Amino acid sequence: MKAALLVESLTGNTWKAADLIADKLQQERWSISGMSSVGQPDLRAIQEADLVLVGTWTHGLFVVGQAPFGAPKIANLxxxxxxxxxxxxxxxxxxxxSIDKLTGALHKTGADVAGGLEIKRSHLDEHTDLFVxxxxDVLHPA
Ligand SMILES: Cc1cc2nc3c(=O)[nH]c(=O)nc-3n(C[C@H](O)[C@H](O)[C@H](O)COP(=O)(O)O)c2cc1C
Structure with a gap:
């Protein structure tokens, strides 16, 4: 199976999460057709991929008004x-x-969205493990 990753990141955490996810998928014998920013998506990588993974970060006032950064850009992929x-x-x-809003934005591309997960920036390794x-499990139910 082949995955393309699209990332929106301000300070690098979401890129780190994407790198970890790509490494973990490769350990499961997946290949990565490309990793690019949401703003400049690698169209060839998307076309080649069986699965597209989109990551962004939470923007808000920490307790209220949270939203996935760049949701309109994601909806317009x-x-x-x-x-x-x-x-x-x-x-x-x-x-x-935010995760529901992000899932909703991704749905607007017409993709068949398998789900989404929040990844705490202080737990990137554990939470990316859980994500993969x-x-x-969702893609290959036992
Ligand atoms: C302007 C700004 C607003 C943020 N608002 C929230 C928030 O409302 N809730 C939260 O949990 N994290 C918030 N964060 C933290 C980021 O979501 C978190 O650090 C994220 O991992 C950043 O991803 P990045 O390093 O890929 O840019 C905010 C960060 C910034 C810079």
Missing amino acids: PPMRGKKAACFLTFALDAGK ERLL
Whole structure:
């Protein structure tokens, strides 16, 4: 299986999460067709991929008004009808309902969204492990 990753990041945590996810998928014998920013998506990588993973970060006032950064850009990614997708969202303290908003934005591309997970910036390794584990469970139920 092949995955493309699309990332929105201000200070690097979401890129780190994406790198960890890519490494963990490769350990599961996946290949990565490309990793690019949401703003400049690698169209060839998306086209080649069986699965597109989109990651961004939580923007808000920490306890209220949280939203996934760049949600309109994500909703306006090239149409991905029929393509499987999933999303992840880094946060510091409280992401509110950002993951639901991110899933909704990704749905607007027409992708078949398998789900999404919040990844706490202080627990990148553990939470990316969990993300990959759940992703593989959803894609290949026992
Ligand atoms: C302007 C700004 C607003 C933020 N608002 C929130 C917030 O409301 N809730 C939260 O849990 N984290 C918040 N964060 C923390 C970021 O979501 C977190 O550090 C994230 O991992 C940043 O990802 P990045 O390093 O890829 O840019 C905020 C960060 C910034 C810079």
